[in-house]
Amino acid sequence: MKKITIGRLSKAANVKVTTIRYYESIELMGKAERSESGQRLYDDSSIQRLSFIRHARDLGFAVDDIRELIELQTQSGSNCKAVDEIARSHLSSVRQRIRQLGSLETELERMVSNCKGNDIGTCQIMKSLNDHSACLSEAHDRIKPM
Amino acid sequence: MKKITIGRLSKAANVKVTTIRYYESIELMGKAERSESGQRLYDDSSIQRLSFIRHARDLGFAVDDIRELIELQTQSGSNCKAVDEIARSHLSSVRQRIRQLGSLETELERMVSNCKGNDIGTCQIMKSLNDHSACLSEAHDRIKPM
DNA sequence: CTTGCTTCTACAGTCGCTGTAGACTGTAGG
DNA sequence: CCTACAGTCTACAGCGACTGTAGAAGCAAG
Structure with a gap:
């Protein structure tokens, strides 16, 4: 079985070296074999698994979801209701975020289009921000950073 | 001048007590006056400022942007080009995120609609995740957590 | 006086990484 | 062989915008 170093795995799966080590530390990737000198060694199955993780992350799945998906995948024979549920729930949170x-x-x-580039005292943007009545719907969660 | 405690300010501006203290610690809110026993005391101008911050956060402005907006607001007489720029730039990142x-x-x-609730071996969702060709456009930033 | 709420400080945790420091290993060229 | 230089190692701090916790002290009402 051909073994590759972490750098090659990184290129093969398009995931940064530091991220791979991070995935190992949170036990999303299993502990890697080590060479005599202590360097991590991987094989094709690692590429497979890491690619799976990367695809799932690209689709916005949380690490815990991915952990569960991997778990489910190894239980072959089980039906995919649980998988479907994870995906649907993720889809619905994506949709919610889009609406937000x-x-x-x-x-x-609205704010920007009203701005006429006048002085700060009459600036519509500042007015909107200062205007208590100009706020969005009363109770909603705080916006996550971009 | 009527002074209020942090809890009342919290209710007045609809911002949690811990968050107000956090804003003080990052110097987004100035240092509060203290009572003899060391409790923070606020007045109407604090409500004004905190409400401003809350509105801007609700609109998704980053704390650093808000810091700048407050700075600009105090320089009365300056025009609002800088304000406009901050808002436009924020708007464009909101749009980008929406597209993403x-x-x-x-x-x-696509994945979910293809899922027929069969066993895990034939599950379309898992197939999509495992399929290397099913990935989104080659190079894009990793998705932020929901 | 007691009960129970509010406030205080200081620090750890969230999420998914990224960056840094300082040391070691592996490889290619001369 | 030696020297570069790239790759790898560990351990830990930092990001953003908070939230939660522990333990102590203050305050108002009954």
């Missing part, structure tokens, strides 16, 4: 950002977008557009 | 999430949504929809 959509209303931000509308609000920001 | 939109393509995630499409991809997830």
